[in-house]
Amino acid sequence: MQIEDRLDEFESLARQVDDALSAVQKLDQTAQEAAMKLKESLEAFERYALIRLVRRMRDDPAGKNILLDAVGDPAIYALFLVHGIVKSDIRTRVFQALEQVRPYINSHGGDVELIRVENHTVFVKLHGSCSGCGMSSQTLHNLVEKTIQEHVPEIEAIEVEDEESSGGQGAFIPLSAINLGGDWIQALEYAEMVNGVPYRIHRDDIDAIIVRFNEQVSAYVNRCAHMQMPVDKGLVEGHILTCPWHGYQYDLKTGECRTVPGLRLDPVPVRLEGGSVWVRPRL
Numbered sequence: 534m535q536i537e538d539r540l541d542e543f544e545s546l547a548r549q550v551d552d553a554l555s556a557v558q559k560l561d562q563t564a565q566e567a568a569m570k571l572k573e574s575l576e577a578f579e580r581y582a583l584i585r586l587v588r589r590m591r592d593d594p595a596g597k598n599i600l601l602d603a604v605g606d607p608a609i610y611a612l613f614l615v616h617g618i619v620k621s622d623i624r625t626r627v628f629q630a631l632e633q634v635r636p637y638i639n640s641h642g643g644d645v646e647l648i649r650v651e652n653h654t655v656f657v658k659l660h661g662s663c664s665g666c667g668m669s670s671q672t673l674h675n676l677v678e679k680t681i682q683e684h685v686p687e688i689e690a691i692e693v694e695d696e697e698s699s700g701g702q703g704a705f706i707p708l709s710a711i712n713l714g715g716d717w718i719q720a721l722e723y724a725e726m727v728n729g730v731p732y733r734i735h736r737d738d739i740d741a742i743i744v745r746f747n748e749q750v751s752a753y754v755n756r757c758a759h760m761q762m763p764v765d766k767g768l769v770e771g772h773i774l775t776c777p778w779h780g781y782q783y784d785l786k787t788g789e790c791r792t793v794p795g796l797r798l799d800p801v802p803v804r805l806e807g808g809s810v811w812v813r814p815r816l
């Protein structure tokens with residue numbers, strides 16, 4: 534079966550689950566509770582059986598290889614993820630943890646940026662100013678640290694950098710305030726970009742893709758959230774990028790993975806200025 538057919542089948546089955554859940558939500562409360570109880574019981578049974586299967590396969594060298602290969606299948610990976618048999622990679626989980634506090638931080642005129650995760654240490658940068666908003670910088674630091682530690686307990690240290698700014702300028706650094714020959718890279722000429730083609734920008738300090746689609750431009754780290762493989766040879770249709778390795782699909786508008794909810798591509802700061810596309814490295 535072709536990968537496209539398998540993905541169609543996978544998506545159609547996932548849609549059936551969504552449709553069934555929507556139908557359950559329209560039932561009266563007693564029926565809803567009974568349906569949810571049935572769902573939870575079936576999931577608990579599946580999880581129990583899956584864990585036994587995985588343990589048996591892990592104990593056998595040949596089975597272990599088959600298992601590692603099978604996890605490359607998006608449907609199997611999604612099933613294992615749902616049942617907690619595999620975890621998202623550490624960077625994705627830190628990113629997801631930060632997404633939970635971002636709306637709160639944004640509402641206080643700030644933002645938080647994940648710089649990198651290295652040897653169980655997370656490096657984040659805080660942007661914007663909270664002066665006058667009633668939330669002290671220390672409270673913000675504590676909130677970020679507590680959230681990461683709660684969601685990703687294997688993290689041992691968190692380095693929080695404050696934005697070096699004159700203060701009170703809002704959450705983002707305007708391009709005009711930055712030395713263009715420094716942090717930002719003049720990557721491409723917008724007019725020369727072909728719609729739907731991922732352009733790879735690869736230097737010592739950056740490995741990213743830039744895609745023009747529907748007169749928009751997005752940039753992401755050239756790394757699939759599934760098995761960290763490069764996505765620059767992926768297929769773009771409309772605003773959907775399909776990873777060439779195992780077919781995970783991403784929405785280029787948001788970076789969100791449509792195959793496994795909760796995964797996403799890492800965004801790279803991108804700007805259009807003077808007819809050029811500029812990106813800022815964040816490996």
Ligand code: FES
Nearest residue numbers: 757759776779781
């Ligand atoms: S889908 Fe597996 S690496 Fe992208």
